[in-house]
């Protein structure tokens with residue numbers, strides 16, 4: 001690791017298992033002595049942008065919820081506002097794990113547009129967020145890939161078991177989830193912004209081996225056995 005920590009982004013559909021992976025990965029990284037910080041977007045705290053994002057996601061901002069570029073701008077402004085915090089986290093840690101980042105804006109936004117407009121849109125997101133807004137560029141993306149039906153089942157289960165959790169407008173749209181999964185696969189194949197590793201979210205992920213790889217070490221299981 002260099003002087004500044006690595007920004008590692010976890011992406012995937014709702015119900016792909018991002019939270020579980022982030023928990024396991026941060027434990028595995030810490031067990032290897034790495035200083036780990038975590039954050040997630042959109043930020044659902046008291047920040048003004050996050051409040052607007054929430055309103056937009058629950059259809060409380062009228063026409064704005066229907067505008068892909070308008071919604072994307074709100075998500076991007078949330079990340080722009082978080083930029084200084086993220087930079088401070090990167091200064092003080094070896095790894096900063098982020099649950100959703102600009103790639104979510106690219107994937108969910110492109111999935112809402114006509115396929116012909118998707119390429120131009122993901123380029124617009126890249127330029128807006130990393131160019132104009134200058135948010136930290138990720139070092140690595142981890143895509144938790146699951147069939148959209150599996151993600152939908154898990155998200156529905158979570159909804160039944162977590163009291164007071166409502167579906168946002170994106171989660172209620174099964175077709176959107178399926179198209180988003182396809183855009184994610186395309187972003188990974190194109191190494192959008194940074195390298196991507198696609199992980200099998202159904203078979204499960206070996207968090208310790210992944211932690212070793214992210215830290216540039218050999219997985220423990222691959223080391224020659226002694227004694």
Ligand code: 2DT
Nearest residue numbers: 014041042075100101104105108170
């Ligand atoms: P969560 O279910 O993870 O809270 O996200 N989204 C998210 C975007 O469309 N663009 C973004 O930049 C981000 C961070 C994904 C709520 C929904 O918001 C979508 C699902």
